[in-house]
Amino acid sequence: MSHLSLTPRERALIGLLVAGHTDAMAARELHISERSVTSIMRSLMDRVGVSNRFQLGVALGTLRIAPVPPGMTQRPSTADSSDSCADSL
Numbered sequence: 001m002s003h004l005s006l007t008p009r010e011r012a013l014i015g016l017l018v019a020g021h022t023d024a025m026a027a028r029e030l031h032i033s034e035r036s037v038t039s040i041m042r043s044l045m046d047r048v049g050v051s052n053r054f055q056l057g058v059a060l061g062t063l064r065i066a067p068v069p070p071g072m073t074q075r076p077s078t079a080d081s082s083d084s085c086a087d088s089l
Helices: 008-018 023-030 034-048 053-062
Strands: none
Touching: 008 023, 008 034, 023 034, 034 053
């Protein structure tokens, strides 16, 4: 999937979760129910074709849709051949 559009609510929810909010905190901030948070996340996972939130985060990061978490630096878009998998953990 090379292109994915997020609704303003999806974008806001992803931003809060990336910033470290729990589902309950994000629900309160967005004035929606926790069940709505779960529903929005499930819908995104289905659209992207992944089965869990970790995979969704990787997919959204790869597509550069999700913001970079606070305290993290954005890696270059092309990996150097000397990079190892451990560098990204």
